[in-house]
Amino acid sequence: MDEITFAVVGTGGIGRRALEVSQHKDALTPVAACDRHGTAIDFDGLDVDELLAATEGNIDNEVATDGGKRTDGSRSSSALRSDGGAGATAAEGGVKQHGENKGVVASEQAQPSEDSIQDIIDHGDGIDAVLLALPNYEHDFIPRTADRFLEGGYSGVMIDVLKRSRVIGMLDERREAFEDAGITFICGAGATPGLLTGAAALAAQSFVEVTDVDIHWGVGLKSGYEDNRGTVREDIAHLPEYDIDTARELSDEEIEAIIDDHDGVIEFEDMEHADDILLERAGVCDAEDVTVGGILDVRSDEKPTTTTVSVTGRTFDGETATNTFQLGDETSMEANVNGPALGYLQTGVRRNRAGEYGVFGPVELMPGF
Amino acid sequence: MDEITFAVVGTGGIGRRALEVSQHKDALTPVAACDRHGTAIDFDGLDVDELLAATEGNIDNEVATDGGKRTDGSRSSSALRSDGGAGATAAEGGVKQHGENKGVVASEQAQPSEDSIQDIIDHGDGIDAVLLALPNYEHDFIPRTADRFLEGGYSGVMIDVLKRSRVIGMLDERREAFEDAGITFICGAGATPGLLTGAAALAAQSFVEVTDVDIHWGVGLKSGYEDNRGTVREDIAHLPEYDIDTARELSDEEIEAIIDDHDGVIEFEDMEHADDILLERAGVCDAEDVTVGGILDVRSDEKPTTTTVSVTGRTFDGETATNTFQLGDETSMEANVNGPALGYLQTGVRRNRAGEYGVFGPVELMPGF
Numbered sequence: 001m002d003e004i005t006f007a008v009v010g011t012g013g014i015g016r017r018a019l020e021v022s023q024h025k026d027a028l029t030p031v032a033a034c035d036r037h038g039t040a041i042d043f044d045g046l047d048v049d050e051l052l053a054a055t056e057g058n059i060d061n062e063v064a065t066d067g068g069k070r071t072d073g074s075r076s077s078s079a080l081r082s083d084g085g086a087g088a089t090a091a092e093g094g095v096k097q098h099g100e101n102k103g104v105v106a107s108e109q110a111q112p113s114e115d116s117i118q119d120i121i122d123h124g125d126g127i128d129a130v131l132l133a134l135p136n137y138e139h140d141f142i143p144r145t146a147d148r149f150l151e152g153g154y155s156g157v158m159i160d161v162l163k164r165s166r167v168i169g170m171l172d173e174r175r176e177a178f179e180d181a182g183i184t185f186i187c188g189a190g191a192t193p194g195l196l197t198g199a200a201a202l203a204a205q206s207f208v209e210v211t212d213v214d215i216h217w218g219v220g221l222k223s224g225y226e227d228n229r230g231t232v233r234e235d236i237a238h239l240p241e242y243d244i245d246t247a248r249e250l251s252d253e254e255i256e257a258i259i260d261d262h263d264g265v266i267e268f269e270d271m272e273h274a275d276d277i278l279l280e281r282a283g284v285c286d287a288e289d290v291t292v293g294g295i296l297d298v299r300s301d302e303k304p305t306t307t308t309v310s311v312t313g314r315t316f317d318g319e320t321a322t323n324t325f326q327l328g329d330e331t332s333m334e335a336n337v338n339g340p341a342l343g344y345l346q347t348g349v350r351r352n353r354a355g356e357y358g359v360f361g362p363v364e365l366m367p368g369f
Numbered sequence: 370m371d372e373i374t375f376a377v378v379g380t381g382g383i384g385r386r387a388l389e390v391s392q393h394k395d396a397l398t399p400v401a402a403c404d405r406h407g408t409a410i411d412f413d414g415l416d417v418d419e420l421l422a423a424t425e426g427n428i429d430n431e432v433a434t435d436g437g438k439r440t441d442g443s444r445s446s447s448a449l450r451s452d453g454g455a456g457a458t459a460a461e462g463g464v465k466q467h468g469e470n471k472g473v474v475a476s477e478q479a480q481p482s483e484d485s486i487q488d489i490i491d492h493g494d495g496i497d498a499v500l501l502a503l504p505n506y507e508h509d510f511i512p513r514t515a516d517r518f519l520e521g522g523y524s525g526v527m528i529d530v531l532k533r534s535r536v537i538g539m540l541d542e543r544r545e546a547f548e549d550a551g552i553t554f555i556c557g558a559g560a561t562p563g564l565l566t567g568a569a570a571l572a573a574q575s576f577v578e579v580t581d582v583d584i585h586w587g588v589g590l591k592s593g594y595e596d597n598r599g600t601v602r603e604d605i606a607h608l609p610e611y612d613i614d615t616a617r618e619l620s621d622e623e624i625e626a627i628i629d630d631h632d633g634v635i636e637f638e639d640m641e642h643a644d645d646i647l648l649e650r651a652g653v654c655d656a657e658d659v660t661v662g663g664i665l666d667v668r669s670d671e672k673p674t675t676t677t678v679s680v681t682g683r684t685f686d687g688e689t690a691t692n693t694f695q696l697g698d699e700t701s702m703e704a705n706v707n708g709p710a711l712g713y714l715q716t717g718v719r720r721n722r723a724g725e726y727g728v729f730g731p732v733e734l735m736p737g738f
Contacts, residue, residue: 320699339575
């Protein structure tokens with residue numbers, strides 16, 4: 001495949017690991033990375049080692065800094081702002097700061113910026129794909145960010161590792177705009193939704209009717225915890241007692257208290273993961289036949305349960321059976337999110353270069369390697 | 370998806386079951402089916418029930434009737450001939466004949482034909498995809514059949530359920546011709562290669578380096594044996610004592626003797642299945658790191674072993690792990706071949722309509738549902 005240039009928006013746990021994994025992919029050249037503090041751009045390819053080392057103590061795990069609905073059409077409503085907005089106070093607590101520069105600006109390759117997303121858009125001509133690595137923003141942040149790229153005249157691939165089912169519809173509403181702009185938007189391209197959704201779609205192929213898809217994940221996050229506090233907060237929002245808004249308002253101390261209450265091991269049931277909508281929109285099964293749950297252990301790197309996808313259906317010859325897909329317990333969440341994310345990114349660029357635009361998911365695309 | 374019309378070339382076990390499974394797929398309309406005896410064509414859609422019922426006792430499990438190398442460029446060298454050639458005598462033994470008409474001609478929808486492939490080509494304008502359901506022909510039959518469609522000016526999808534690794538290179542040699550003609554050729558689109566190859570490619574996504582892919586299948590074929598004698602013969606050609614040529618020359622009695630020698634349960638190791646080349650050409654791993662084996666039990670419908678894909682690799686963070694994909698034991702070979710074949714067919718038509726031509730495999734495409 002031809003060389004692919006890509007940008008990472010968000011340099012928390014996912015964005016940083018995406019940069020790291022991309023170093024194992026010959027076809028991929030990271031040329032830009034940004035967080036709400038600034039932007040690093042180098043079309044010869046970022047020095048990933050320097051960037052990761054320089055920012056190791058400066059991971060910005062802030063929660064959404066932009067609580068407002070977009071009402072005035074201005075781009076500032078989805079800027080990665082550092083200047084306030086709902087949640088900004090809690091957000092500051094999410095930045096591990098060493099030295100005087102925050103977040104990505106600790107890298108010598110980065111410049112401070114008031115609107116780093118605009119920096120990426122302004123350089124969009126040289127960027128084949130933009131990976132939105134923002135798991136902990138409010139659910140409409142990604143659609144609104146897509147609007148900014150549309151307004152800025154970007155043409156290329158946008159890819160996210162979102163989780164929430166409700167986001168897919170918001171992206172589908174923009175399908176025509178993406179088609180007109182030449183944007184290939186790949187949604188839900190991490191582990192779940194993502195790799196595991198694709199595995200479910202493949203497993204469905206034995207059947208003429210799928211009656212049940214069960215995705216159950218295990219994550220051991222002891223050593224990855226500091227890097228992935230945003231993801232943990234996102235998970236907590238799936239507990240019955242919380243939602244996106246209330247989880248965003250939790251202080252770090254409150255998060256710790258919740259974890260303590262569960263002795264470090266939190267079990268999730270009936271999570272709102274977009275696997276359901278992604279499978280339904282591809283005709284595999286009804287969204288209501290899909291269940292996603294899992295167990296998160298933040299005090300061990302061992303997985304508390306083996307991540308398993310079970311797809312039950314009826315064959316053309318009248319049998320009922322269950323096909324399964326399991327991830328080896330030694331594969332980390334970071335490996336299972338970022339490998340697929342970059343795999344889908346490569347496939348997205350291929351689709352984009354073939355002139356196919358719109359909104360696609362892991363049920364329709366096989367990730368590249 | 371828009372309506373898709375397709376033809377089935379070959380009405381043995383696979384072709385017949387493909388027609389049957391397609392009745393569960395709203396988007397698919399079978400409009401043609403042929404074997405070496407004749408052709409059924411109806412652009413309003415074949416009456417699959419009539420065709421299957423009328424030909425139930427007339428399944429043509431003949432081995433290749435065309436042993437000659439193509440030397441003169443004439444189309445007859447890859448016709449589905451009934452008029453002789455190496456293996457013709459043995460071939461006659463493979464036809465279960467009830468009544469006076471052989472094979473598909475027993476259906477009231479079919480007409481006898483001396484060159485049924487040409488019939489399909491001549492009607493190619495109305496056929497979106499051609500499924501080559503010919504597992505037991507010699508290995509270059511499919512590339513030579515592709516040549517006939519190229520010469521005949523066909524533009525659309527061709528899809529096969531071939532097994533042999535060596536065929537992929539022969540198809541890749543025709544890539545430019547396919548591109549010029551507007552043909553999207555999907556190769557290895559059954560179970561293995563096919564569904565299980567795709568599962569291996571997905572399972573690889575956790576890793577930055579794949580060290581080992583092991584595909585091990587189980588098939589219980591008691592009730593499906595009569596329909597799938599061609600596939601059994603193909604499998605026997607994978608035993609160390611045989612090859613494609615010697616297996617083709619075996620009489621039915623000799624096949625039975627081999628089965629008896631094994632008490633009905635034949636184990637295969639290191640099979641030449643194209644999974645290896647398909648994974649290598651997509652960059653997932655080296656062909657030599659892929660092994661395919663399995664156990665066939667022709668005297669039970671229970672699978673003698675659970676079909677399992679194991680993919681072992683190294684993650685970006687230095688772990689070694691194995692991801693697995695397993696088919697439920699109640700899923701028949703027919704379900705696991707024909708579901709994927711029609712799934713890949715749908716995706717192939719989508720690619721073709723988007724203007725993407727050439728040679729593709731299950732590592733690059735996610736089958737539709």
